[in-house]
Amino acid sequence: MASSPLSAPEEERSHSDADENGGGGGLPEDQVFELLTRVPLDDLPACRMVSTRWRRLTYEPAFASLHCRRAAAVSGYLVQSMTHNLYHADFVSMHGSPTPKAISLDFLPSAHVRVEAVSAHRGLACCVEADTARPPCYYVCKPATRQWRALPSPRVRFRTAAVAMVARPSPSASSTAAEFKVVRFSVPALRDRLRCEVFDSRRFAWRRAPDVPLCPDSLFRPAAPAVRAHGAMHWLRWPDRLTGAQDVFEFDVRAEAWRLIPLPREVDEMDDPWARKRIAAVEGRLCLLVLTDAAVDEEVLEVWEMANYGEGRWRKKMTVSLKNLHAKEGPAVILGDLHSSDVAFLHSFCRVMWYDLRKGKMAEVQVKHVCIQEIFKYESDLIPCDIGRACR
Amino acid sequence: MAPPATDAATTKQEQQHAAGGEGVEVGGDLRLVAECGTVVRLSRSAARMSTTLFDMIEAGCAEGGIPIKGADVGTLRLVAAYCEKHAPHYDPVASAARLRDPFPPFPIEFTPASYAVKPVTQLDPDPHGLEAWDRKFISDLPDNSALFNLIIVANLMAIEDLVDLGCTAVADKMRGKTPDEIRVALDIENDYTPEQEAEVRRENAWAFED
Numbered sequence: 001m002a003s004s005p006l007s008a009p010e011e012e013r014s015h016s017d018a019d020e021n022g023g024g025g026g027l028p029e030d031q032v033f034e035l036l037t038r039v040p041l042d043d044l045p046a047c048r049m050v051s052t053r054w055r056r057l058t059y060e061p062a063f064a065s066l067h068c069r070r071a072a073a074v075s076g077y078l079v080q081s082m083t084h085n086l087y088h089a090d091f092v093s094m095h096g097s098p099t100p101k102a103i104s105l106d107f108l109p110s111a112h113v114r115v116e117a118v119s120a121h122r123g124l125a126c127c128v129e130a131d132t133a134r135p136p137c138y139y140v141c142k143p144a145t146r147q148w149r150a151l152p153s154p155r156v157r158f159r160t161a162a163v164a165m166v167a168r169p170s171p172s173a174s175s176t177a178a179e180f181k182v183v184r185f186s187v188p189a190l191r192d193r194l195r196c197e198v199f200d201s202r203r204f205a206w207r208r209a210p211d212v213p214l215c216p217d218s219l220f221r222p223a224a225p226a227v228r229a230h231g232a233m234h235w236l237r238w239p240d241r242l243t244g245a246q247d248v249f250e251f252d253v254r255a256e257a258w259r260l261i262p263l264p265r266e267v268d269e270m271d272d273p274w275a276r277k278r279i280a281a282v283e284g285r286l287c288l289l290v291l292t293d294a295a296v297d298e299e300v301l302e303v304w305e306m307a308n309y310g311e312g313r314w315r316k317k318m319t320v321s322l323k324n325l326h327a328k329e330g331p332a333v334i335l336g337d338l339h340s341s342d343v344a345f346l347h348s349f350c351r352v353m354w355y356d357l358r359k360g361k362m363a364e365v366q367v368k369h370v371c372i373q374e375i376f377k378y379e380s381d382l383i384p385c386d387i388g389r390a391c392r
Numbered sequence: 393m394a395p396p397a398t399d400a401a402t403t404k405q406e407q408q409h410a411a412g413g414e415g416v417e418v419g420g421d422l423r424l425v426a427e428c429g430t431v432v433r434l435s436r437s438a439a440r441m442s443t444t445l446f447d448m449i450e451a452g453c454a455e456g457g458i459p460i461k462g463a464d465v466g467t468l469r470l471v472a473a474y475c476e477k478h479a480p481h482y483d484p485v486a487s488a489a490r491l492r493d494p495f496p497p498f499p500i501e502f503t504p505a506s507y508a509v510k511p512v513t514q515l516d517p518d519p520h521g522l523e524a525w526d527r528k529f530i531s532d533l534p535d536n537s538a539l540f541n542l543i544i545v546a547n548l549m550a551i552e553d554l555v556d557l558g559c560t561a562v563a564d565k566m567r568g569k570t571p572d573e574i575r576v577a578l579d580i581e582n583d584y585t586p587e588q589e590a591e592v593r594r595e596n597a598w599a600f601e602d
Contacts, residue, residue: 038563049571231594
């Protein structure tokens, strides 16, 4: 009989399946991968908490593009720049766009808005009216579904130092509205501390939080937006004028508590005044990116990762030379963000690209920005939601 | 589980099929042998949906019984019923585009998930009643392990549409559940150490105190 058993090549697999099943019944790892690519974006954080194997599967390089297609989600960056006194923001993504129309902010009632903060969950963004002739007005919007809602204004006569936004990862049982909080730091008249205001979507009002006794100039108009890692928001402060030391300002929105995380000593002792530093969040952990010039025309990128968050201890994860990158793409590419543990997001004149530091360029998108100033990581599903219905 | 009435229809089809093939002997239905030895019959047109069986038919080694290791009779019967129902409307290109290829070379209309807000007027999305049949098929399954066996066997036989249906059903079951509930439902072992678990929990902690 010429019939062969159907599972002859599968025989080895079914033996190793028992090892891959995690000791229980259930599905082999391939099927779990297929399953996770179909889970809606809101439920993915809960799935990451199920086991380390599931978490590793969601961070695999092949996962993101399949998940965006199957679970109807968008994942990319909102890039913002200012030209001719007008702010302009665009959405760029490594994967194809599932919506027929590109995601942008043109649905807002004002033509000139500036993105202040983007939440890590539910795809919400906080924008402010940037036209100085009109009274400043804050909006919360969901660009993927073109929904927006105006917020009551905070004390706008104090200049904004930094803004951050957090949203509840999945809709609660009691309401389907998106719940969020917006934290705004502003500079009081005396300029010796930071005023802190928190907007709560359930009360739909701003509330004053305890002041932060830091010099506001160190946080003023940071070049990079807040980085969400370990459940808190982080900003890299400008270097201290006297000592030149830098640290990371961490603010926990839930506890309304803050602390300063010093940078690794090796980085502080690096005697390079031209070293460029950024912070990023990779797989939920805080990372420090340090760019130095090792030799003429050779840039070296060091990536430090948070080994112990409670103690504030760093660990050097990798050192990569960007010589090949600059040889291929030219010297004028600027590192924007670390998209995943091997992929960096860079921007240059009128284009952005995702570059795998080991394998080479992955994707490139042309944009109409000459020099991008702010980059916000944006992930959202395409489901419309109520934006913070006020509870009475 | 092919009713004999379809034999007449299928002989015509697989005669055309065989004419395009290597001129193999006329086949009737394929015989799939489950783990316990019971035979489940599957017509050739329905077997087209399974890439493995299709390749075997093409190669001419689909005679006699085809043992399917690891599949019990109930699951095989369900798989056969699914294939019989979907076989007349099976389009390999469309299913590949929907499932496997993240960057297909042709444009795809992207429909939001079923629980999204739908426009008022819409073309009938379910012309053959297949989606309603699929929903009933999934809801008739007795429990999770039956669903998992279905996915495993469908993966074994390389029926992508059924794998997609099963995985989407399990993903829908996981909506709105806490990690503990997911672990119980899918029988997953929690291999986080307590420190790692506290760290991951803090990552997703909501800013309110509940």
